């Protein structure tokens with residue numbers, strides 16, 4: 001969705017931009033190209049190897065680009081420290097990159113056998129194998145249900161727990177298939193291990209907490225007229241983006257929350273809007289993009305624009 005990101009951020013030559021999930025540097029390269037000759041970009045990512053890959057990919061942009069390793073919830077502070085605020089545009093492209101997914105040593109895909117790691121930053125924190133080893137069944141079931149919406153989460157958690165130590169991606173896939181069946185057997189659209197892998201990855205990297213804490217900070221780091229574009233890959237992420245954006249826009253959608261809209265409380269002071277919603281419905285990728293990159297099919301882009309502070 002690099003094209004859609006550039007169209008929505010409208011980079012200009014005097015602009016300062018943040019790519020909070022720089023990955024392989026695709027979005028960053030598009031923003032730097034569109035903001036030539038003087039636009040500057042700070043690229044951050046939790047994964048030191050992504051920072052390395054981005055450094056190679058973006059080398060030709062010279063000192064217009066600065067790269068720092070940090071989590072998304074720290075990115076606004078890093079931007080402030082590096083002199084990039086107020087920002088004219090921010091892009092956040094959640095989830096994981098093809099480089100991470102395709103590397104068996106990262107343990108992020110059940111299509112490849114490898115250690116059950118799943119950390120975006122393999123230099124710190126606990127691996128998925130350690131998490132499974134340290135959780136009790138109830139905690140594991142909660143993770144599977146909350147972060148993967150795994151059907152029969154308790155049954156799947158019990159099977160994983162009983163199989164401990166679970167140390168490889170193949171072993172986890174086998175345990176899940178044993179209890180939940182394969183895609184063909186269960187006539188499901190996706191392999192049941194997909195949701196289990198997603199849930200453990202989100203837990204290992206504390207992704208949803210980081211996202212909900214990061215978004216208000218990123219909004220505050222924007223210049224008036226600056227835009228924040230977020231691409232989410234599943235409904236849990238998209239729900240957080242939608243909720244934070246609507247709260248920051250002091251927007252109440254009574255269809256979404258009947259009876260709880262702000263306008264239902266005539267005496268309550270109306271919250272002050274910090275942003276306006278650029279698109280009320282999230283944008284989805286074009287069909288030809290999905291044909292070229294099937295992993296993009298579930299991407300949803302939401303955008304807000306910072307408005308002037310009310311004195």
Ligand SMILES: C[S@@+](CC[C@H](N)C(=O)[O-])C[C@H]1O[C@@H](n2cnc3c(N)ncnc32)[C@H](O)[C@@H]1O
Pocket residue numbers: 020021022023024025026027028044045046047050070071072073093094095096097098120207210211
């Ligand atoms: C989909 S990829 C980004 C791809 C990038 N837009 C490009 O064009 O190459 C997502 C990246 O975000 C990083 N990431 C995901 N969640 C993060 C978080 N909470 N904090 C920091 N980085 C995160 C991952 O390490 C990964 O490199």
